[in-house]
Amino acid sequence: MSVTIREIAEKTGVSITAISQILNGKGERFSETTKNRVLKAAKDMAYKPNFFAKNMITNHTNTIGMVVPEVTDAFFSQMVKGAEDYLNRHDYMIMLCNSSNDKEREDRYVEELLHRAVDGLIIASPNILASEVFERLQEKKKPYILLDRQRNEQKEGRIAVDDFEGGYMATKHLHKLGHTKIGIIISDNSFYNVFERYEGYLACMKEAGITVSKDWIVSGNQTMQGGFLAGEKLLESGVTAVFATNDLMAVGLYRFLFDKGVKIPEDLSVIGFDDIELSEFMVPPLTTVRQPIYEIGAVAAEFLLRKIAYPEEKMNNRLLDLTLIERGSTTKI
Incomplete structure (x- = not known):
């Protein structure tokens, strides 16, 4: 059974009112001796404050809401872990x-998260939220951080990578290996980050003087199934290398190629994007463009707690670095 303030009062001889104020950080008028006696007793007795009562006093729940499009997606699960680890270190819980x-x-x-009085929100989504949602956020004066969204929707406090540069980097790697027939799997939704990777691919191909055939460009959803289904069209197109604009699609492509007896990288080079944990353990290990996924979540949590503590402060933007990770799935033609 949980310890009550009354039991602490009985042990210390301090009034219930005084104990309540001290435990809620409003005990300035009491002596250091009294405060220390109360705090020591609370610690020794493993006292846990009533969550709802504390919220009514402090107007804080020490809870952050986080919305992600697919929690089973390795990318988002890693991002959530980064945010959660940072929040836990600062005595915050996450409501996912x-x-x-x-x-x-x-x-x-x-x-619903607003209704549950979270202190702030991290919204990771490629979708456009209804304008009334943002009106409600502003009406409630509730701080929030947007991730994986159109950049013009958030002028400050943006956390991003240069997706254009990442797409260019992946394509350049394949071209340096001698590939000129380079296919790409893009998203069948208008996700801005995938579109920018595609733009980077086109820019690199143009710079190399290569005319891109429409058969080299295949759309699919950003899942393993999307990569699997894209495989047949890419094989028919005669490409010698493929840039999958996320690692999950690369995993699906691997499975399709395995079923068809196509060897990676001897018959087809494959490069991904993200560097999810699975990438390193694929056969062969996947060459990919690494995003600092965990760090994105951690920085989002850092920015949000800063917004909560200093709501009037102008937020900086942060551009995180991409890294080409060369493994065994690409080779010289």
């Missing part, structure tokens, strides 16, 4: 909502 890429569900979760 999985929208399953459903825009209406996503909007509803934001409303």
Whole structure:
């Protein structure tokens, strides 16, 4: 059974009112001796404050809401871990909502998190939230950080990587290995980050004087299934290398090629994007462009806590570095 303030009062001889004020950080009028006696007793007795009562006094729940499009996606699970680890170190809990890429569900979760009085929100989504959601956030004066969104929606406090440069970097790697027929798997949704990777691919191909055939460009959803389904069209196109714009699609492509008896990288070189944990353990290990996924989540949490503590402070933007990780899935033609 949990310890009550009354039991601490009985042990210390200090009034219930005084103990309540001291434990809630409002005990300035009491002596250091009294405060120390109360705090020591609370610690020795493993006292845990009533969550709801504390919230009414401090107007803080020490809870952050986080909305992600697919919690089973290795990218987002790693991002959530980065945010959660940072928040835990600062005595915050995370309330995680999985929208399953459903825009209406996503909007509803934001409303529900506001109703549950979270101190702030991290919203990781490629979707455009309804304008009334942002109106509610502003009405409640609730700080929030957007991730994986159109950059013009957030002028400050942006956390981003240069997706254009990443797409260029991946394509350049394949071209340096002698490949000129380079395919690409893009998203069948208008995700800005994938579009910018695609733009980087086109820029590199143009710089190399290569005319891109429309057959080299295949759309799919950003899942293993999307990569698997893209495989047949790419094989028919005669490409010698493929840039999958995320690692999950590369995993799906691996499976398709395995089923067809196509060897990586002897018959087809493959490069991904993200560097999820699985990439290193694929056969052969996947060459990819590494995003600092864990760091993105941690920085989002850092920015949000800063917004909560200093709501009037102008937030800086942070551009995180991408790194080409060369493994065994690409080779010279």
